[in-house]
Amino acid sequence: MRTLRYLATRLLGMVGTLLVISVLTYAVFYLLPSDPARLSCGRPCTPDRLAEASAFMGYSKPWLQQYLDFLVGIVAGRHFGSGLAAVDCAAPCFGYSFRLNESVTQLIVDRAPVTFSIAIGAAVLWLIVGVGAGVVAAVKRGTVIDRSAMVFSTIGVSAPSYLVGLLGILLFGFTLDVVPVGGYVPLTESPVDWLWHLVLPWTVLALLSAAVYARLTRGQMLEVLSEDYIRTARAKGLRERRVIGRHALRNVLIPVATVFGLDLGTLLGGAVISEKVFSMQGLGALLIDAVGNVDLPLIVGVTLFSAFLVIFANFLVDLVYSVLDPRMSLSDAAASSGRN
Amino acid sequence: MKRLTAVALAGLLALAGCGANDPKKEEGGEAKGGKLTILSASTDINFDPAKSQNLAITTLGLVLRRLTTWDVQPGKPAVVVPDLATDTGKIGADGESWTYTLKDGLTYADGSAITTADIKYGIERSFAPELSGGLGYHKSLLTGGDKYKGPYTGGELASIETPDAKTIVFHLTTAYGDWPWIVSMPAFSPVPKAKDDPKKYNQNPVASGPYQVSSYQQGSLVKLTRNPKWDAKTDQVRTAGPDEIDFQLGQETTVAAQRLIADTGDDRNAFGAGFVPPAQLVQIQANPTAKERLVTSEPGALTYLALNTQRGPLKDVKVRQAIEYAVDKKAFQIASGGTTGGDPASTLITPGIAGRVDYNLYPADPAGDVAKAKQLLTEAGQTRLKLVLLSENDQVNLAKAQAIQQGLQRAGITVTIKPVTTDAWIEVATGDKPDFDLTVSGWQPDFPSANGNIQPLFDSTQIGGGGYNLARYSQPEVDTLIAQATAEGDPAKAQALWAQADKRILQDAPVVPLLYAKNSFLHGSNVRNFSVAAFPGYPNYLKVSLKN
Numbered sequence: 018m019r020t021l022r023y024l025a026t027r028l029l030g031m032v033g034t035l036l037v038i039s040v041l042t043y044a045v046f047y048l049l050p051s052d053p054a055r056l057s058c059g060r061p062c063t064p065d066r067l068a069e070a071s072a073f074m075g076y077s078k079p080w081l082q083q084y085l086d087f088l089v090g091i092v093a094g095r096h097f098g099s100g101l102a103a104v105d106c107a108a109p110c111f112g113y114s115f116r117l118n119e120s121v122t123q124l125i126v127d128r129a130p131v132t133f134s135i136a137i138g139a140a141v142l143w144l145i146v147g148v149g150a151g152v153v154a155a156v157k158r159g160t161v162i163d164r165s166a167m168v169f170s171t172i173g174v175s176a177p178s179y180l181v182g183l184l185g186i187l188l189f190g191f192t193l194d195v196v197p198v199g200g201y202v203p204l205t206e207s208p209v210d211w212l213w214h215l216v217l218p219w220t221v222l223a224l225l226s227a228a229v230y231a232r233l234t235r236g237q238m239l240e241v242l243s244e245d246y247i248r249t250a251r252a253k254g255l256r257e258r259r260v261i262g263r264h265a266l267r268n269v270l271i272p273v274a275t276v277f278g279l280d281l282g283t284l285l286g287g288a289v290i291s292e293k294v295f296s297m298q299g300l301g302a303l304l305i306d307a308v309g310n311v312d313l314p315l316i317v318g319v320t321l322f323s324a325f326l327v328i329f330a331n332f333l334v335d336l337v338y339s340v341l342d343p344r345m346s347l348s349d350a351a352a353s354s355g356r357n
Numbered sequence: 358m359k360r361l362t363a364v365a366l367a368g369l370l371a372l373a374g375c376g377a378n379d380p381k382k383e384e385g386g387e388a389k390g391g392k393l394t395i396l397s398a399s400t401d402i403n404f405d406p407a408k409s410q411n412l413a414i415t416t417l418g419l420v421l422r423r424l425t426t427w428d429v430q431p432g433k434p435a436v437v438v439p440d441l442a443t444d445t446g447k448i449g450a451d452g453e454s455w456t457y458t459l460k461d462g463l464t465y466a467d468g469s470a471i472t473t474a475d476i477k478y479g480i481e482r483s484f485a486p487e488l489s490g491g492l493g494y495h496k497s498l499l500t501g502g503d504k505y506k507g508p509y510t511g512g513e514l515a516s517i518e519t520p521d522a523k524t525i526v527f528h529l530t531t532a533y534g535d536w537p538w539i540v541s542m543p544a545f546s547p548v549p550k551a552k553d554d555p556k557k558y559n560q561n562p563v564a565s566g567p568y569q570v571s572s573y574q575q576g577s578l579v580k581l582t583r584n585p586k587w588d589a590k591t592d593q594v595r596t597a598g599p600d601e602i603d604f605q606l607g608q609e610t611t612v613a614a615q616r617l618i619a620d621t622g623d624d625r626n627a628f629g630a631g632f633v634p635p636a637q638l639v640q641i642q643a644n645p646t647a648k649e650r651l652v653t654s655e656p657g658a659l660t661y662l663a664l665n666t667q668r669g670p671l672k673d674v675k676v677r678q679a680i681e682y683a684v685d686k687k688a689f690q691i692a693s694g695g696t697t698g699g700d701p702a703s704t705l706i707t708p709g710i711a712g713r714v715d716y717n718l719y720p721a722d723p724a725g726d727v728a729k730a731k732q733l734l735t736e737a738g739q740t741r742l743k744l745v746l747l748s749e750n751d752q753v754n755l756a757k758a759q760a761i762q763q764g765l766q767r768a769g770i771t772v773t774i775k776p777v778t779t780d781a782w783i784e785v786a787t788g789d790k791p792d793f794d795l796t797v798s799g800w801q802p803d804f805p806s807a808n809g810n811i812q813p814l815f816d817s818t819q820i821g822g823g824g825y826n827l828a829r830y831s832q833p834e835v836d837t838l839i840a841q842a843t844a845e846g847d848p849a850k851a852q853a854l855w856a857q858a859d860k861r862i863l864q865d866a867p868v869v870p871l872l873y874a875k876n877s878f879l880h881g882s883n884v885r886n887f888s889v890a891a892f893p894g895y896p897n898y899l900k901v902s903l904k905n
Contacts (some may be wrong), residue, residue, distance in 0.1 A: 048778060055823065060410060060803060061491045061813070062823045065503065066496065068840060100509030102487035102555035115509040116490075117575065118559050127575065176424055186612055191619050200610055201577065201607070258768060298400060298607045300574035306400050 020276025027335075031328045038324045040084065042317050047080040053313045057115050073098050074115055076313075087112060087317070089215040106346075111321065121318030124303060131201050132299030135291055138215055139222035144277060147227035151234020156261060158239065166231055180220065183292035185221045191229025199296035219297045222288070226280065226353070233276060237269040244268075267341055274337050282330025288322025388885060393599035394627035396613040399751040400606050406543035408490040413541050414897045418595070419581060419602065420536050421546035422565040424457050424476065424525075425537050427805065428594055429897050431655065431890045433675070434711040435805035437537045438593060441471065445537040448846045452532035457540070459592050461521040464475035465549065466564040467586040468515035473525035475547035477517045481508040488555060490714030492542045492803055500528045509555075532844035534851045538709070538804035567597035579604040581743035589753035598625075598661075598902025609669040610634050617879040618647045626903050627882035628887060628896065635694065638877060650880050655891035656700040656873035658801035659810070660693070662761060663786075663827035663868050665794050673742075675737035677866035678719070684869050687723040692760040705814070706807045708873055709891025712852025713807070716854070718863050724760045732767040735884070740878045742770045747785060747793035750776035757797055789821040790828060798827055799874060805892045807855030812839050815862050816829035835862055 046053075054071035056061060071077040074097065075086060086095065094108035097115075106113045112121040154166040180239035190198035196217045202210035241247065242265055250260045289301035300319055361733045395416075402416055403409050411417035413427040426440040437445050449455065463471040472482050484496060485507025516528040529536065539545075550561045560573040567589075581602040589597065614637035616624045633641070633651065641647045662684060670676045687890040693699055702720040703717035721729065734740055742863055744765070748758035755776060764770040777785065777795065786796050802809025813819055816839050819826035835858060842854035854890045854891035863870075876894045882886045882905040 046502050049778075052784070055783070057490045059408075059490045060499075061494065063497065064822050066493065067823065069486040069506075070489045071490070098485075100485075100487075100488040100507075100510045101553070102482075102507070104556065118403075118405075118556060119575070126577075132773065172891075183611065187615065191615060194621070198607065198616060293607055294607075294612070296608045296612060302400065302576070302607060 026290050027332055031325075031332065034328055035321060038184055039087070039317060040210060041336050042320050043080060043084045043087070046311075046313050046316060052076070053311045056311055081192045087314075089172060101296070111131070111318040112317045114312050116310055116312050117315070121314050124315065125300065125318060125322050128298060129338075130290070131297050133285060134201070134204065134211065134215055135218050135222070135297065135299060136281060138219045139291075140281045140284065142155055142219050142223035143226040143230060144273075146223060147230025147232045148273060150227065150231040151236075152238055152261065152266065153321075154231065154235045155238035155242065162288065163235075167235070170228035172229040173225050174232070176225060178225050179294060180291045181225060182218075182221050182291060185217050186294070191218055199294075201295075201297040201299075214297075216299070218288075218291050222284075222291055229276070230273065234273060235268055237272055238265060241265045241268050271338060273343055274334050276340065278330040278334035278337070279327065282327035283323075285326045285330070286319075358725065360584045365667070371491065388598055388902045388905045389600070390725055390905065391599050391626055391883070392601040392603060393884070393901060393903055394605060395630050395898075396605050396608045396627055397618070398608055398610050398613070399630070399631040400465075402557045402579050402604060402886040403490075404562045404570060405488065406491070406546040406548065406562070407485070407488035409543040409636055410490070411543055412803075412895060413892070414594075414899050415895060416574075416604070416898065417546075418566065418899050419568045419586075420564050420566045420570060421543065421641040422563060422592070423542065423545040424540040425545075426541050428803075429682055429890045429893070431888045434709055434713075435558050435892050436711070440592070440594070441476070442540075442543070446540065448536075450764045452844065452846050453527070453529045455527045455536050455540075457525050457527075459525075461587060463565070463591060464586045465547075466569045468587050469549065470522070471547045471565055472522040472523065475549045476525055476545060477513075477519050478519060478553070479546050480544055480549035481505075481514050481553070481734050482548060482597060483507075484511070484514070484551065485509050485555070491544055493544070494539050494803070495544065498529050498531070498533055498539065498863070500530050500538070502530075505838075508550075509811060516644055528569065534843065534845045535804065535806045535808050539630065541804065557822050560615075564683070567592070567595050567604060577606055579606065580750070595899045596902060598886070598900075604630075610638065612880060617650070617881060618644060620646065620650070620882050625881040625883040628901070629878055630896075631875045631878075633879050637879075638694075638697065641879070645700055646882070647879070650882060650884075652880065652887055653877045654875050654887050654889035654894045655699060655874050657707060657709050657891040657894040658799055658874045659702055659705065659870060660699065660797065660799045660872040660874055661702070661868045661870050663796050663798060665791055665796075665867065666831075666865075666867050667790070667828075667829040668794055670737070670739050671743055671794055673737050673739070674865055675733050676739050676742065679733035679737065679739075679768065680765065680770070681719040681729040681730075681866050681869050682721055682733065682763050683770060684761060684871070685723075685725045685767070685769035687822055688760040688764055688869055689757060689871050690723070692756040693872055693874075697875060697877060699874040702870035702873045704870060705856060705862060705868075706810045707892065707894075709808055710802075710805055710874055711848070712855055712857040714859070716860065718860065719866075725764055725767070727767045734768060734770075740769060743773050744770060744794035744801050745895060746772050746774050747782065747794075747796040749774050749782045750772050750780050756798065761795065761797065778794060785826050787823050787825060788819070791821070791827075796827055797871070799891060800825070805854060807859070810842060811858050811862070812843065814856060815839070815858075815867065830862070830865065830867035832862070834863060837863075881901050 054067055054076045058067045058070045075083055083182050090110035094106055095106040095110045097104040104113055106120045107120060114121055150166045154163040157163050186198050195244055197214050200214055229351040247265055250264050292299045292301040304319040327348045397442055406421055409417050422440045422444040425437050425445050425666050428438045430437045439445055440461055441459055441863050443460055446455045446457055477522050479773050483491055485506045505511050505514050513665060520527040547565055561570055564584045567584055567587040569584045571582040572580040583600055601688045609630050612636055613629050617629055641651050664671050665678050701723045706713040746758050758774045760776060765772050815830050815835055817831035817836050820829050838858040845851035845854060878889060878896055885902045885904055886900045887896060
């Protein structure tokens with residue numbers, strides 16, 4: 018019962034957070050001194066034509082009214098204009114991009130596989146490499162391996178992903194010609210090409226993020242290894258692999274999971290830099306494009322979806338806590354993570 | 358008309374010279390076959406003629422024909438030529454009606470005949486608010502266009518008559534000599550009513566040109582294949598060389614330029630739709646094979662400094678004339694990328710536009726004439742002038758703003774730069790609250806007529822409300838000249854009037870012409886017939902072919 022109440026509270030909290038974010042996004046973009054209708058007005062843009070375009074797209078209403086229309090559209094769908102050229106946006110309608118002639122929901126559905134492919138592959142890679150390097154560095158503290166791992170991670174933390182991406186393309190794409198320099202092939206079209214086009218983005222993202230995880234894991238591991246219960250485990254004659262793998266790593270992974278959840282959630286919302294560098298049209302590229310064209314419905318839709326992913330990832334992290342540390346209940350886990 | 362954006366102008370930042378429209382590149386003549394790839398940073402191509410702002414010689418021109426089109430060749434002014442019509446139009450006795458007759462044997466990709474009813478319907482649908490966003494010069498020129506809401510709710514537009522399947526007559530609200538250019542715009546493409554699906558027409562238009570859209574992957578790839586029903590004998594501008602054309606969308610500009618420099622595999626059959634980035638322009642100078650494939654346009658579109666003529670000391674023509682002399686165009690040219698960025702300008706009508714007369718009302722070294730400027734300022738009683746320069750806040754535009762600032766400083770004019778985002782720049786510069794004294798802008802007309810150079814920037818009706826009369830210039834004599842030139846049906850007489858207006862405006866010095874901009878593009882080693890003229894300063898897609 019307690020767990021159910023907790024889940025219900027969390028879900029309500031998630032919805033509330035998303036509502037606040039949507040209000041803020043709407044307000045921020047309406048306060049900017051630019052008229053989204055002007056970009057759809059054509060040239061020359063006379064005041065009459067601007068007013069027509071604005072009325073058709075619903076921008077002539079007060080922003081609060083527009084926001085309420087947006088909320089209603091999520092449940093009931095929306096309808097713009099009249100006659101054969103009228104636009105229907107079926108529920109759940111998170112807005113309609115008049116520039117791209119497509120509902121925001123459909124655009125997100127179309128583009129999400131690109132971003133998810135980049136993000137999930139890279140995340141798996143950086144988690145394995147980062148945590149692995151961190152554990153080895155901690156266990157081999159003070160050795161050449163430790164120092165090398167930390168030098169590598171310092172470089173990784175400080176290198177801009179845009180630069181590393183371009184250098185990667187230049188070296189592996191142009192000079193060595195071993196991987197494609199950009200573009201995305203859907204998994205359903207060709208699994209081999211899908212993998213081949215993602216190798217470089219995964220590697221670049223993983224190299225950079227793994228550095229953070231290596232430092233974090235090393236620090237946590239050193240702390241945990243000095244705990245009494247580790248000494249006890251060793252005194253009982255447990256093998257070192259079991260001490261590290263079963264007793265120490267489990268505790269180390271709690272803060273790692275927190276950071277990982279947030280990182281993955283953020284990346285799933287749009288790997289902006291990577292998508293740009295590798296010419297992949299995912300959610301990040303969609304958002305950048307929308308901002309550049311003052312495509313307000315698309316900006317709000319993608320922002321909300323990204324926010325949802327971060328919030329949902331946070332929620333999943335809390336679930337993972339209870340798995341990593343069976344002493345904790347769901348609500349304890351959330352409380353201990355300070356995000357309840 | 359199209360204001361050159363900051364992003365576009367960033368491409369002009371070149372540091373050294375490069376190849377031009379070299380006649381050697383013309384080898385291969387009318388070669389047929391192969392797959393051409395066009396690398397584009399844009400993530401969308403809107404093929405709906407009602408919503409498109411495409412130039413007549415780029416993407417849409419490959420798929421959709423119009424009543425007239427452009428013949429664009431390097432070294433020559435752009436010329437309007439017949440496309441679907443037999444001529445560029447017959448003007449009525451009152452000067453307010455134009456008649457066109459379709460050529461024989463014109464069909465769509467499905468084999469059905471192209472009729473004037475389809476052209477009328479195509480124009481009518483461009484009035485629908487649901488399909489706004491395209492080039493709409495005709496909307497205020499056609500009688501009744503101001504109230505018409507399109508065929509979906511408003512019936513037919515009576516000012517377009519189609520007495521038979523091959524004749525179409527337009528009735529205008531006023532005499533308009535450039536009407537033959539207007540009917541070259543996308544909205545004058547035929548759209549068969551039975552095939553009109555406004556929601557999907559942007560991806561799947563009915564082809565009348567040499568190519569049809571065979572696949573459209575939003576954001577990533579658009580494939581064109583041959584339209585088997587297109588007849589080359591009816592088309593004097595399209596050569597339709599490649600069998601297929603792929604548009605790779607959303608390409609990062611640096612990576613795209615690197616691909617073209619590397620020139621391997623399929624990229625040998627490719628060209629970049631965007632300007633070559635500054636860093637790659639420098640890289641190309643050290644790479645002879647890439648340099649061979651770099652094409653820089655002749656100087657064309659105008660970059661200028663607008664002086665807000667309705668504000669403070671700038672109301673005084675002597676102060677404005679002083680600024681004409683004080684500006685350091687050489688420094689501005691360097692900030693714009695040197696000689697590859699453009700050539701110093703002195704006129705409003707730009708190279709590549711028929712009827713242009715070259716002159717300089719304020720003769721001085723490109724670095725300016727500071728003594729003359731100071732003398733004029735003293736005469737005007739303005740020796741401690743302080744002005745605000747509104748600038749877009751990107752690196753390229755700020756560098757240009759600083760070049761203006763430093764130039765004017767030499768004459769004792771203190772300029773404060775006010776950096777804003779591009780959206781804010783548009784709102785302030787074109788809106789009704791022009792809180793600035795100076796601003797730098799670029800301008801390329803949507804159609805190659807002096808009208809496009811002059812009317813949008815200097816007609817008093819274009820002040821505020823989104824209009825591009827950034828100088829807020831209002832001179833009844835000039836308005837009258839613009840009206841006369843606009844109404845003149847004889848091109849030679851109209852050109853003389855535009856040239857007269859050009860000089861008359863600059864006597865009042867509402868703007869300082871700074872540069873005629875140049876654009877640089879790169880193509881692969883198998884690409885032939887790739888040229889960029891002064892106008893419109895973009896490659897002519899209609900003529901590009903591949904080496905056999």
